[in-house]
Structures are given as C-alpha cells and as structure tokens.
Amino acid sequence: MDEETIPPDHPRYWSLVIRERLVRGFRNGIVVPQGLIAHGRGEAFDYILGEETHPPAREATKAAAALLLVSQNPVISVNGNSAALAASELVKLSQISNAKLEVNLFHRSREREERILSRLREEGADNILGVGEDADAIIPDISSMRRKVSSRGIYRADTVLVAIEDGDRTESLVKMGKKVIAIDINPFSRTARYATVTIVDNIIRAIPNLVKECEELRHLSLEEIRCIAERFDNEANLCNMVAIILRRLEKIAQQGF
C-alpha cells in the first residue's frame, strides 16, 4: 500500500502515512528491519500522547533550540529512521542553527551510510560527516557501531542532538562533557533521563518545531538565548510529561467506558 492508497477516512490516517514513509525508507535501504520495530514502539507512545505536542515538549524544544544556537560546535546525529522521516527538516535545522550533520548508525554498513548521505544531499545538505573513513574517532564505553564518530563532528562537539537513540550512547556523550539534546517519545527511557534537554515528542513534529524556534530565537540577544537554555530543568520537564501521560491514560480509560 502506498501513501496515496491509504483510505483517507481511516481514523489513524496520519499515523499510517508516516508508517508508509518509513516503509519507503526501508525499501530504499535507509531503514533496517530493527528500525521498523523501533518505530512501532514510538508509535505506541505517540498514540498515548494523542499524536500531539504537549506544553512541556514545546518548552523543551525552545530550550533545545536555544542550546543549539549558543553552542560552539553543535552536531545533529542522523540515523536511518530520522533520515527516512525528516530528512528535509533536518537539513533546514542544520542550516538555521549552524549545526553539522553526522551520519551515525547502530546497524552500520557503508551502503546505508551512502544512501543516507544521498538522501540528505537531495535535500540540500553539503557537508555531511561520519560517512566511511570520516568516522575516524571512537566514543569510549560503547560496544555498538554507534561508537564510531567523526573527529571533526560528534567527537569534538560541545552539543549533540540525537533522535531515536539507545541510552548507552547518550550516557557516554554526557560523560565526555557534552550537552545532549534528545528527541525521545518515551520519557521513561534511559536516553530521556541522561540527556541535557529531552524533547518528549515525535521526531516528525519535533524537528519542524525546532526549526521554528530557532527562527524566533534569532531575534533575541545571545545573552537572552543563553538564559533560556540554562534555566531549563530537564528532570522537572520529564516529570511533567510523565504526569501528562498518566492523566491522558486515565482520561482515555474514563471516556471509553
């Protein structure tokens, strides 16, 4: 079934459209089967969130945009799922925030790296790190292929944006003294807890929102932007998101019965 053949009257139309986008990425060799299963886990949490961006996520998105703008060497880490779902918006975010794009994969193969590189180039990106020999440095304490990073990119970055991530790498990046912005729809995950700023939202909404926030923040002084980044409290924000999830589940349960 193609995006065009999904019955428009299906109650979960939009979710199915996103799913088809991911399946297309899978057929193009950008997404691995494990990425499809991981996406499904995300879908479940998005379903619980009502497939919308909640106020704490908006606040975290603003803080994340501010953090990107005040960083010296911000890097956006791109994997198969994020390239399949939001390539165009990731390139826009990179351009507006002066953050580099770096390909970083759990299931790494040269072919997949190249396909993701091409996908990002199609959207107008020019300098993409982490592909092939460029992944010349190692993040300590990670056993997966995610440890391979570019010495010009994630290795020396002061801030790294990660999406749809495993908890190990976020912890290691923070241990290396970096700030980590995580887009993770599961507020209970280790990634969500370890990150400096966690945006509990679907990447498909979070990346465009980040672009918008960057556009708006650029009208402020550097000092004002820094203030927004620094006064953000990730633990409190996650608590608020968990409270929203519990309230939503209670409400769904009450309305339904």
Add this chain to the structure above:
Amino acid sequence: MDEETIPPDHPRYWSLVIRERLVRGFRNGIVVPQGLIAHGRGEAFDYILGEETHPPAREATKAAAALLLVSQNPVISVNGNSAALAASELVKLSQISNAKLEVNLFHRSREREERILSRLREEGADNILGVGEDADAIIPDISSMRRKVSSRGIYRADTVLVAIEDGDRTESLVKMGKKVIAIDINPFSRTARYATVTIVDNIIRAIPNLVKECEELRHLSLEEIRCIAERFDNEANLCNMVAIILRRLEKIAQQGF
C-alpha cells in the same frame, strides 16, 4: 541469532524469541514491513505490562475459551503476524475448539495468502478459509482489504477471534451481530473496546493459554461453560487492566526520578 541459541535464562528471553520468530516470518514473506512496525507497538505495551499475563487477562482468556466452545460457527482470523508468532498454537486452538481458520490480511496479496496457508498446513491444519477465490464475501463499512472474507467462514460465523487487528473491522463484525474475541495488548484501542471479550495480553502468551483453558473447560457441562462466557464483563475487565497499566507506569516513573 536463532530462536534455539537464545539462552532460556536470558531476562528478556521471550521478547527475543518473539522478535526472531517475526523476523523469520518477514524473511519468508509472511510478515510485511508494516507488520514489524505493528509488532513494535505491541512491544511497547508489553514492556509496560512487564511482559507477563495479568489476572484480568487470565479471566478474559477463560471467558474467550468458553465463548469459543459454546459457539455454533466460531472462526479464528489469521493474519501475517499471528501466523509468524503462533502458527502451531493457532492450529491447536482451532482443533480443540472446533473453530475454522481463515486467512484475513490488511495488506492482501495472493502470494502472502498462500504462504500463510502453507505455514498453517505445516502445523497440521487442513481446512483453511479466506484464500484466493474463497474470500467471496464482503463485510460492510470497511474500506481496507480486510473486508474480503469467506462466505463459509467469517461471513457466517457467530463468533470471530481476531488478533493484532484494526478497530474498524471489530466494530463492523459486532454490528453484523457477531461476537468478537480480540487479543489486543492495548486496552485503550477501539478493537479492545468494541470486542465482546478482549484479552489484553501478548498473542504469544494468549493463544497457548486459550488452548489450556479449552482443555480444562471441556470437563464442565455446556451449561457451566455458557455461564462462564455470559457472566464475563468486558468493560470491567478492561478497567482492571487499565488500572494495572497506570500503577505500573507510576512505579516506573518513581523508580526513575
């Protein structure tokens, strides 16, 4: 990693076995990429449930077994994921409950139908409906390919067991006057709410449990079995499962922060 090489004492043994079974089904053309995503959704809910069968699910399983046994024309609807995950147990359930097996797919193709047919035959099933020309009837008000059913099977059934389903069809089947047994790990879903008996559990645990319940119930009189089926309250049961989920999430949140 093959199913046989997963150490049985691994803390996430079942979850790994299930994933390997699904990936094998995917490689054999039984499971579609969309099925891997759907499985991920299920994984998230099973994670929240602690990957175990809770008391309300056991109660629902018993009621479902009773309903199958007292039905005149029960039919078990089989899709790609359920065939990949529980083919052998579905055939056993069909045999012990005298329910017909019918292939019914959202992403329908003759090749997939035939592969699922072969998979069920391998496990000893002989009369499998819904394949090719046999899907000669239409359930009203469904726009997806799931509307195509056998006039000898789902179309004239008094009870239909569905697993890993979309809500539309469950609602339509109930509107047609049928009783629906749903195996759905998400108690908030439309399928869960519309069904006559909803088993909020992973299919990999639910189908063997249904077989066991059928074996035990057969020692009772038909009147006693009917009584078990009739006194089941699906709404109350779903409320109990929702309460369990909320308590579990509160606990996960407290432990983490």
